[in-house]
Amino acid sequence: MSELKVYHLPGAWGLATVSPFCLKLDSFLKMAGIDHQSITASTPFPGPKKKAPWIEYQGRTIGDSTLIIDFLKEEFDADPDAHLTDQQRATAIAIQRLVEENLYWVMVYDRWCRDENWPILKGTVLGSIPAPVRMFIAPVARRSVKKQLAGHGMGLHSAQELNAIAAKDIGALAGLLGDGPWFFGDRISGADATVYSLLANIAFVAFESPMKAMINGHPNLVAWLGRFKDENYPEDN
């Protein structure tokens, strides 16, 4: 059995995990072919940063999907970005920031603040917490997420403003992908995993989000989502 233990939040709707950061790591592990034990965590709190994902490996515990991926690239000498040029690597960082530091927070707003999504969230993201504990934890977690959203700034916007922000980001991703087939041409790379992990968590889940229609408005993104899934998660089709 592999000594690499990977802790992630629960999966649903055919996704290995409904956490974009956990799904990014899962996709990286698949693309890099790194053997590991995948462990579902009920909450992110046991992780070293109190966020998911995290890993344990040879006595070390590491949190943060990007730091974990950087570590694993070195440790296992496996890099799905090895073929990228310096300019493509720089663009990949800009894409990652757009996805993880901006667009992700619109998804968080949709999941945690829209009342119609609240029962769905309790049954999935919080679904593996035993019911009596969940009754207590769920409202506390919701308050904490709303605080994080306000601190970030995304939580201060109106629904209309959020839609405009999301439409710009999704339009930019569609523009960067162009005719593809992947973000950097003919070969898949980590940028594809980064974008997939968020867009799949919007397009393929039961949470209501205006972003679903925005994604569907870009046929190249829709085709690419299917392509990424076929390539990396054929068993989920």
Ligand SMILES: N[C@@H](CCC(=O)N[C@@H](CS)C(=O)NCC(=O)O)C(=O)O
């Ligand atoms: N920068 C971190 C972000 C991880 C993150 O925010 N994970 C979410 C789940 S998608 C989480 O654990 N949130 C719990 C919280 O913030 O309390 C990474 O790349 O791993």
